[in-house]
Amino acid sequence: MSFQSIKVLYIDDEENNLQAFKASFRRLYEIYTAISAADGLKILESVNIHVVIADQKMPNITGVEFFKSIAETFPDPIRILLTGYTDIEALADAINHGDIYRYVTKPWNDLELHNSIKNAYDAYRSKIDLRNKIAELEKTNDELNRFIYSISHELRAPLVSVIGIVNLVKMENLYHSSGEYWSLIESCSNKLDYYIQKTLQYYKNNKTQSEESNVDFKLLVADLINLYAYANKDTQFDVNVDQPVPFKGDLFRIEVILGNLISNAIKYQKTNEPNKKVNIEIAVSIECVEINITDNGVGILNEHLEKIFTQFFRSKDHHGSGLGLFIVKEALNKINGRISVKSNIDYGTTFKITIPNAK
Amino acid sequence: MPNELKKIMLIDDNEIDLKINARIITLTKLFEEIIICQSGEESLDYLNKHMDNPEKLPNFILLDIQMPEMDGFDYLDHYKQLPATFTGSCPVAMLSSTLDFGDIKKAEANVYVVKLLKKPLMPMELAELINKKAP
Secondary structure, eight states: OOOTTOEEEEEOSOHHHHHHHHHHHTTTSEEEEESSHHHHHHHHHHSOOSEEEEESOOSSSOHHHHHHHTTTTOOSSEEEEEESSOOHHHHHHHHHHSOOSEEEESSOOHHHHHHHHHHHHHHHHHHHHHHHHHHHHHHHHHHHHHHHHHHHHHHHHHHHHHHHHHHHHHHTTOTTTTTTHHHHHHHHHHHHHHHHHHHHHHHHHHHSOOOEEEOOHHHHHHHHHHHHSTTOOOOEEEEEEEOOSOOEEEHHHHHHHHHHHHHHHHHTOOTTOSSOEEEEEEEEOSSEEEEEEEEOSSOOOGGGTTTTTSTTOOOTTSOOOSOHHHHHHHHHHHTTOEEEEEEETTTEEEEEEEEEOOO | OOTTOOEEEEEOSOHHHHHHHHHHHHHHTOOSEEEEESSHHHHHHHHHHTTTOGGGSOSEEEEESOOSSSOHHHHHHHHTTSOHHHHTTOOEEEEEOOOOHHHHHHHHHSTTEEEEEESSOOHHHHHHHHHHHOO
């Protein structure tokens, strides 16, 4: 392995040391030397240096001070401190503030310094490699997210046309003209649409930066009930909102969370229950909002309670997508909210949510 | 139903959606005539050609958002340059399968847009909108 391509900068106020360094290492590395910190800085500005070696004791500035001064402007080169005397304070300073990789005593031993430079260069390479890998991963992740987003959009457009045709069939009184085929097409289309909408919600939850705005819970809950109870008017809602103070929070995610829970409360009712009920209690304080959503629906088995927030979990008795509560949990994670659940097969389910007020 | 609302213009690049929406509007009897345009350009050509001929002009426009080349928002930029006597009497509703918050906000912020309707077109929603916004 050749070290010719390793660019080393050595700063020392003693010309003799610079010469000796060059003599020992010029065959191994590409060497740059500077007689002062100012000269060293000039070289750093024009050459992509991998390893910087600085003498601790220089007239205007110590080696540690020099490393500190370039911490922001040149964070990449790996630093090695050289010093002629054992100065415990310099050593402590170097470790604590200088971001220094090695401490080598003067007069140096060629082999020791050579190994230090070699290791420093390896550290430099892994630092740069890691950074490139992270950038690459971020890019791939971003592309993947964007792909999911656009494919969901593209899938939804023709699907919505199909739902439009089913609506037309209803309007033209043809819905029952082919046995149950039209209703089967309708329920499959609605299910597919639901999946696509959840996928988009998941994407947006992952992607969107948290944006704080005022949340009026009374208004929000009324809107959501309107939206989700539209197709199912049997369920009675009892809503109590106590909001004496303003609430600031991430409206998009709160909407996703409440929307999913309200739509679940409607969806998982007992079919033979004459009084389908959903009770929503909301109490806002300066610190947080507490939301309780209670239904008298089918309930959740004890052994399932642990799993309901995981992706694609669904019980075999009910036809969920396995995405709703997973998205609720993900959205709550993004805004530091918490959720707990109590359920009983006979009486129904209560979800309790706490979200901090950003004020 | 006010008498002025006679003609609706549908702008959409998707032929199937044009067919579906035209049929829904025919069945609801909300309009007497439907002008079908497969692009924003086609609509602007039509409007410019008949600008002096009010009985040819629509009283309501349903505009798709995602279209190639000139999309719904580009179309609105051209639309606002038409004579105010016309644009003032012809509200635009956008119609799209979008669930994008950005699109919804952008559409509703535009002064020429009365509402963003989501596909599939619901006859009830259209009727409500027309009754409310009728000049």
